[in-house]
Amino acid sequence: MPNRDRIDGHFDLLMSLEHRRGMGQKNVIETQFLPSFRAGGFTGMIASIFIEDRFLPEMGLRKALDQIGSLYEDRQESHGTWDLCKTYLDYERCRQAGRFGFFISMEGADSLMNDLSLLSVFYELGVRFLGLVWSRRNYAGDGCHFKPVLEGRKGGLTDFGLALLKKAEELGMIIDVSHLNDEGFEDVCAFAQKPFIASHSNCRALMETPRNLRDKDILRIAEIGGLIGGNAANIFIKNPPCEATVRDFAKHLAYMKQLAGIDHVTLGFDFCIHLREDSPVSLPSDVGNGIPVFREIIDGHSELQRLEEAMLEESFSPEEIEKVFGENYLRFLCSHL
Numbered sequence: 116m117p118n119r120d121r122i123d124g125h126f127d128l129l130m131s132l133e134h135r136r137g138m139g140q141k142n143v144i145e146t147q148f149l150p151s152f153r154a155g156g157f158t159g160m161i162a163s164i165f166i167e168d169r170f171l172p173e174m175g176l177r178k179a180l181d182q183i184g185s186l187y188e189d190r191q192e193s194h195g196t197w198d199l200c201k202t203y204l205d206y207e208r209c210r211q212a213g214r215f216g217f218f219i220s221m222e223g224a225d226s227l228m229n230d231l232s233l234l235s236v237f238y239e240l241g242v243r244f245l246g247l248v249w250s251r252r253n254y255a256g257d258g259c260h261f262k263p264v265l266e267g268r269k270g271g272l273t274d275f276g277l278a279l280l281k282k283a284e285e286l287g288m289i290i291d292v293s294h295l296n297d298e299g300f301e302d303v304c305a306f307a308q309k310p311f312i313a314s315h316s317n318c319r320a321l322m323e324t325p326r327n328l329r330d331k332d333i334l335r336i337a338e339i340g341g342l343i344g345g346n347a348a349n350i351f352i353k354n355p356p357c358e359a360t361v362r363d364f365a366k367h368l369a370y371m372k373q374l375a376g377i378d379h380v381t382l383g384f385d386f387c388i389h390l391r392e393d394s395p396v397s398l399p400s401d402v403g404n405g406i407p408v409f410r411e412i413i414d415g416h417s418e419l420q421r422l423e424e425a426m427l428e429e430s431f432s433p434e435e436i437e438k439v440f441g442e443n444y445l446r447f448l449c450s451h452l
């Protein structure tokens with residue numbers, strides 16, 4: 116049993132998994148992902164379903180089911196090294212058995228289109244975290260863009276979006292506001308009855324992008340007992356992104372701590388460079404001087420220690436680092452799942 120928990124609140128694993136298994140690869144998680152997770156000391160993760168634009172709308176449902184199916188199939192080959200968790204107790208059992216624990220989230224409700232009853236199906240299959248939108252519009256609401264764009268008047272949550280929020284809370288799913296636009300965020304604040312999270316969003320005060328949270332958003336999430344997960348993508352850390360360092364990432368976490376209190380700060384690294392190996396997914400493109408604009412601030416889960424060092428330099432105590440790396444998620448999961 117590991118002494119310490121290390122939980123990543125956001126990783127687009129399932130899309131990659133479905134693609135790799137579709138190419139004929141077997142036992143993908145144990146052989147291709149767990150070594151890096153273990154090297155960083157990770158014990159659990161919230162793994163996302165993500166649907167690329169090119170599959171929407173017609174293939175959205177099919178792809179989401181395929182991604183979950185891939186997880187179930189891969190588990191049969193995994194020699195018991197990991198398991199799917201639907202409750203905190205499931206995670207606790209994994210932990211005691213030395214197994215890695217995965218929770219499933221849905222990054223955007225696009226796969227449901229406007230069919231509320233499908234939410235129960237995904238709940239039964241194990242989805243416990245629901246991002247209402249990705250950075251695009253769907254039946255639930257408007258996503259925020261990665262940077263300001265010319266657009267018409269924006270909306271908040273639709274009537275379907277509010278019905279979805281209510282139903283998700285009734286089922287026992289956690290709402291995730293990362294990728295929502297400001298109007299949608301405020302609607303969640305007005306209508307949510309339970310704590311919600313921003314699984315992978317940084318501070319807009321330190322990096323101006325619609326994908327990051329305003330101070331008042333961070334305060335609101337803390338007030339209702341939610342969590343904010345720092346995102347390791349340089350484009351959400353510093354401008355110009357090519358100058359962002361791991362210390363700059365730690366500054367976002369320190370800013371959240373100062374504003375919200377340490378108990379609400381977590382990690383949602385959003386490592387997605389690996390997706391490029393799999394698919395022509397629409398990541399912000401590389402431009403200028405051969406320097407990739409989109410870059411991750413540490414090279415995957417195995418480099419967690421580099422973040423720990425930067426956080427110590429930003430005056431986090433070892434106890435506070437434990438909270439950010441895992442304890443805060445554990446407390447939240449224990450109370451709400």
Ligand SMILES: [Zn+2]
Pocket residue numbers: 222293294315385
């Ligand atoms: Zn995302």
